[in-house]
Amino acid sequence: MAKDLARIAKDQGIRYFLISFVDLFGVLRAKLVPASAIGEMQKAGAGFAGFATWLDMTPAHPDMFAMPDPDSLIQLPWQPEVGWLAGDLWMDGKEVEASPRAALKRQIAKAASQGFGMKSGVECEYFLLSRDGRALADEADAQEKPCYDQAALMRRYDVITAVCDAMEQLGWGPYQNDHEDANGQFEMNWTYADCLTTADRHVFFKYMVKTLAEKHGLRATFMPKPFRHLTGNGCHMHVSLWDEGGSNAFHDADGELGLSKLAYNFLGGIMNGADQLCAVFNPTVNSYKRINAPATSSGATWSPNTVTYTGNNRTHMVRIPDVGRFELRLADGAMNPYLGQAAALMLGLDGIANRRDPGRRLDINMYTEGHKAQDARKLPLNLLDAVRALERSEVARAGFGDELVDAYCKLKLAEWNRYCGVVTEWERETTLDC
Numbered sequence: 236m237a238k239d240l241a242r243i244a245k246d247q248g249i250r251y252f253l254i255s256f257v258d259l260f261g262v263l264r265a266k267l268v269p270a271s272a273i274g275e276m277q278k279a280g281a282g283f284a285g286f287a288t289w290l291d292m293t294p295a296h297p298d299m300f301a302m303p304d305p306d307s308l309i310q311l312p313w314q315p316e317v318g319w320l321a322g323d324l325w326m327d328g329k330e331v332e333a334s335p336r337a338a339l340k341r342q343i344a345k346a347a348s349q350g351f352g353m354k355s356g357v358e359c360e361y362f363l364l365s366r367d368g369r370a371l372a373d374e375a376d377a378q379e380k381p382c383y384d385q386a387a388l389m390r391r392y393d394v395i396t397a398v399c400d401a402m403e404q405l406g407w408g409p410y411q412n413d414h415e416d417a418n419g420q421f422e423m424n425w426t427y428a429d430c431l432t433t434a435d436r437h438v439f440f441k442y443m444v445k446t447l448a449e450k451h452g453l454r455a456t457f458m459p460k461p462f463r464h465l466t467g468n469g470c471h472m473h474v475s476l477w478d479e480g481g482s483n484a485f486h487d488a489d490g491e492l493g494l495s496k497l498a499y500n501f502l503g504g505i506m507n508g509a510d511q512l513c514a515v516f517n518p519t520v521n522s523y524k525r526i527n528a529p530a531t532s533s534g535a536t537w538s539p540n541t542v543t544y545t546g547n548n549r550t551h552m553v554r555i556p557d558v559g560r561f562e563l564r565l566a567d568g569a570m571n572p573y574l575g576q577a578a579a580l581m582l583g584l585d586g587i588a589n590r591r592d593p594g595r596r597l598d599i600n601m602y603t604e605g606h607k608a609q610d611a612r613k614l615p616l617n618l619l620d621a622v623r624a625l626e627r628s629e630v631a632r633a634g635f636g637d638e639l640v641d642a643y644c645k646l647k648l649a650e651w652n653r654y655c656g657v658v659t660e661w662e663r664e665t666t667l668d669c
Contacts, residue, residue: 237277237305238305238306238308239274239277239305240252240273240274240276240277240303240305240308240318240320241270241273241274241277243305243308243318244270244273244318245270247310247315247318248315248316249270249310249315249316249317249318250269250270250316250317251267251268251269251270251316251317251318252267252268252270252273252276252303252317252318252319252320253265253266253267253268253317253318253319253320254266254268254276254280254281254301254303254320254322255301255319255320255321255322255438256283256301256321256322256323256324256334256336257335257336257438257571257572257573258288258289258290258335259289259290259291259333259335259571259574259639259642259643259646260289260518260571260646261335261518261569261570261571261572261574262288262289263438263441263442264283264288265319266281266282266283266301268281273303276303277302277303277305279300280300280301280302280303280322280325281300281301281303281322282298282299282300283298283299283300283301284296284298284299285299285324285326285331289646290331290333290334290642291333291641291642291643291645291646296326297326297327298326299324299325299326299331300324300325300326301322301323301324301325302322302323302324302325303320303321303322304320304321304322304323305320307319307320307321307435308320309405309435309436309439310405312400312401312404312405313397313401313446313447313450319439319442321336321435321438322336323336323337323340324336324337332636332638332639333638333639333642333643335571335572335573335574335577336434336573338573338574338577338635338636338639339430339431339434339573339574339576339577339580340431341577342576342577342580342581342584342634343430343431343580345584346476346580346584349584349587350478350479351476351477351478351479351484352429352430352476352477352479353429353430353474353475353476353477353576353579353580353583354427354428354429354430354433354474354475354476354477355427355428355429355430355433355472355473355474355475355576355579356424356425356426356427356428356433356472356473357433357437357470357471357472357473357572358422358424358469358470358471358472358473359422359423359437359440359441359444359457359468359470359568360415360420360421360422360457360468360469360470360568361420361421361422361444361455361456361457361468361568362417362419362420362421362455362456362458362461362468363391363394363419363421363448363453363454363455364419364453364454364455364456364461365453365454366449366452366453366454367454368454368456371418371419372391372419372453372454373387373390373391373418373419375387375390376390376414376418376419377418378418379532379533380416380533380534381414381416381417381418381420381533382413382414382415382416382533383413383414384414385414387414387418388412388413388414388421391421393451394447394448394451394453395412395421395423397447397450397451398412398423398443398444398447399412399423401443401447402423402425402440407425407426407436408425408426409423409424409425409426410424410425410426411423411424412424415466416466416531416533416535416537417462417465417466417467417531417533418465419465420465420466420468423440423444425440427473427475430576430580431576433572433576434572434573434575434576435572437572438572438573441457441572456468456568457470457568457569458521458568458569459517459519459521459522459524459525459567459568459569460521460522460524460525460528463524464531464532465531465532465533466531466533466535466536466537466538467524467525467528467536467538467567467568468525468567468568469525469537469538469564469566469567469568470566470567470568470570470575471562471563471564471566472562472563472566472575472576472579473560473561473562473563474501474560474561474562474563474579474583475498475559475560475561476497476498476501476583483559483560484497484498485497485498485501485559485560485561486498486558486559488558491596492546492555492558492596493555493557493558493559494555494558494559494561497587498559498561499592499593500586500587500590500591500592501583501584501586501587502544502553502561502583502586502593503586503589503590503591503592503593503594504582504583504584504585504586504587504589504591504630505553505563505579505582505583505586505593506542506544506553506586506591506593506594507582507585507586507591507630508582508585508628508630508631509542509552509563509565509582509614510542510612510613510614510615510624511624511625511627511628511630511631512578512581512582512625512628512630512631513565513614513615513621513624513625514615514618514621514622514624514625514643514644514647515570515571515574515575515578515625515643516563516565516566516567516570516575516578517565517566517567517569517570517614517615517618517621518569518570518571518618518647519569519618519650520617520618520650520651520654521569522567522569522618523615523616523617523618523621525538525567526538526539526540526565526567526614527540527614527616530602535550535602536602537549537564538564538567539551539552539564539565539601539614540605540613540614541601541605541608541611541612541613541614542611542612542613542614543597543601543608543611544561544593544596544597545596545597545598545599546596546598548598548600549564550599550600550601550602551564551597551601552564552565552614563579565614574643577634577635578631581630581631581634581635582630582634584634585630585633585634597611618647618650618651618654619648619651622644622647622648622651625640625643625644626640626644628640
């Protein structure tokens with residue numbers, strides 16, 4: 236039986252609810268609903284005009300309704316009178332097929348029909364900037380190799396602990412916070428969960444970090460590559476499949492690196508389709524300045540540019556750091572949390588269905604010996620190439636459906652065309668005297 240949100244509001248002192256959804260570009264949208272109206276909203280949903288967001292709709296489309304999922308409820312730790320809810324999009328009595336959360340739920344249902352569920356965790360990197368976003372918030376954060384810099388970490392103690400305390404209060408199980416490889420960059424880790432819960436928390440985490448940074452007079456960004464000379468913001472995904480009995484189906488003590496045959500088939504699907512789904516994992520023009528970047532001031536980009544996998548080695552697209560799971564290092568901070576999880580699960584299920592072989596593991600340093608991986612496919616060089624690959628992908632169309640793929644590609648091609656219409660300072664500096 237569904238949880239009664241009106242009763243929860245009364246019991247927990249919630250005065251308002253944010254009924255939210257994420258559009259195809261990963262933008263978080265919401266309506267603020269008083270608790271007195273939540274009973275009706277739980278039945279009928281909060282109404283939106285789809286054309287006003289990044290969904291492939293027109294002003295002629297009928298009302299779109301976000302049906303709040305009571306299981307997703309998060310009471311804002313810094314504003315407990317407000318409850319946040321993830322919504323599922325409906326129109327004309329049918330679920331919106333091009334809705335990112337719906338796309339993930341379809342993949343979850345497909346996996347469940349085969350007796351599996353995907354668990355995942357994400358590592359969300361972000362920068363803390365000045366309020367105008369033009370400079371690092373901490374001028375003293377200037378080490379050439381700033382990763383794990385204790386002094387710089389503690390200068391941002393107020394923001395970091397505000398976020399971590401909130402995660403503790405929410406029961407997410409945060410377990411470490413660190414200064415990352417770029418000046419002004421941080422990462423906070425919390426315990427993995429089923430992939431829908433992880434996606435909901437990922438959405439809320441980005442909102443929470445930005446909100447709490449603003450409260451401290453700063454600006455947080457998950458932009459893939461905010462500064463040319465610094466390491467970009469990745470969003471590494473740790474993935475495993477679990478069976479109905481609660482056992483990790485990826486774990487095999489006798490398997491290579493502790494992974495089962497099923498795990499390698501799943502990985503084979505990732506290896507087969509990662510470049511085709513790059514526009515999902517790396518969705519912006521700026522994304523390709525991270526995965527195809529020259530070495531940064533710290534000495535390494537920590538991001539891949541080739542479809543390869545390895546053991547406990549961070550220079551590859553996929554790393555196997557421990558038994559029973561692998562880490563996909565492709566995605567960046569702009570990735571839509573729902574579409575990213577859906578894409579990983581979709582590719583993995585395709586790998587299982589087709590018994591795909593991931594190929595030979597490469598135990599080399601891809602940053603210095605990448606030329607040895609002569610048979611490995613390169614990742615797209617820019618958003619246009621990535622969108623064209625997604626548009627052609629039979630795996631994506633079979634998994635996501637034509638409606639979502641066509642809508643996503645249409646909007647992303649329009650974004651690319653807008654980018655191409657901008658004349659940059661670099662162009663003026665290099666070609667003004669032609």
